Amino acid sequence: MRRLIPTGEAMRPVEFADVPRPVPEADEALIEVEAFAPNRGETFLLERPTPGLLPGKDVAGLVVQAAADGSGPGVGARVVGHPPQGGWAEYAAVPTHSLAVLPDGIDSVRAAALPLAGITALRLLRTAGSLTGRRVLLTGASGGVGHYVTELAAAAGAEVTVVSATPERGMRLAELGAAEVVHDVAAAGGLFDVVLESTGGPQLPLAVSKVRPGGLLLWFGQASRTPATLDFFELLGGPAGVTIQHFHYAGAPYGPELATLVRLVEQGRLHPEIGRVADWSETAGALVDLRERRIRGKAVLTTGAVR
Structure with missing residues (x-):
């Protein structure tokens, strides 16, 4: 073969x-x-x-x-x-x-x-917890994971702001349910209950500054391929009690998530x-x-x- x-x-x-x-x-x-x-x-x-x-x-x-x-x-x-x-x-x-x-x-x-993008999205949102009525910020939203996260989180009742590099890609994310599309983390308005960060580098500290007091940042990627640096003293001046949690999707079995993804596509709820x-x-x-x-x-x- x-x-x-x-x-x-x-x-x-x-x-x-x-x-x-x-x-x-x-x-x-x-x-x-x-x-x-x-x-x-x-x-x-x-x-x-x-x-x-x-x-x-x-x-x-x-x-x-x-x-x-x-x-x-x-x-x-x-x-x-x-x-x-x-x-x-x-x-x-x-x-x-x-x-x-x-x-x-x-x-x-x-x-x-x-598979990989869809399973990542399902497990990431499961880790984030209930999203109904919560503000969610997603960086690096134009990739495969970002599209699934946007559609699933919006369907779960979240108010989703996405960071996308181009207007064209942002338009598609808006069609999938994004409430706001910005082209830089700094442009995201207000504070968020959950931040889903996949870029790394200088974007991670900016993303942390967007988390509300007591909120959650899930770090699930480093698409920039640039290591991130967090300054403890800058964190002192930002939101209090923010949780920063590393996330990695891997861990078989994957069959249950695949069956869920297939069902959602068949029902027209995931594209x-x-x-x-x-x-x-x-x-x-x-x-x-x-x-x-x-x-x-x-x-x-x-x-x-x-x-």
Whole structure:
């Protein structure tokens, strides 16, 4: 079968290789991959790939071999999955606890856009607690996670202010429920019950200053790739008793969240934002554009196996 493997080259970060099909563990199903969606964090891993790195965590396709232990969907089921790695290939072995069955109304392209970004959004908002009637500030809102967070938080009754780099991207976030769109953290008006911060660098101290006394800042990313510095004495002059909490989405099983995301999409309550769909022969270019923030929302690559 064909698989995309890292090259270590900046402008051509992956290339095709012919390799054997993966042999599933007893609790894994073998999936014929129809579509996959790279994440921006994966583009950073490709800059200095570790030996044996097999990228690919967001896949959708068809079960061609059920798990030997009898768990999970059977042969012929259409599924979305979140394997630990190895999804940028014709076939991927996926633990059954991290699969969800797709209804007929959801195609593989939309499904592939769900896993990492959607699971992150669900778990992030769950960590934030009840949002009804609360003011929420979201930085770095133009990426895949930001679109899901905006739509889900607004639907939960939050008043959401988003930070987006461009008016075009901000317009889409407003359509998804954002009450206010600003282009810099400093421009966000007033104080917020919850701040969801994903940029790092100099934006983190600004975001902290926007939290109301006793409020919560959840730090879930560092898209700027610049370390943040907090000045204790500046904090003394800001809101009192602010909680700053590190957040990372990871931790299987992912199946329950995937099933929730699929249900929300099927009910028309969640809308994957897909900025590019292309054949997987164009993966290298898509990865560069994703890394350089030239794609709004998600990029999805198709293998040609889509039915």
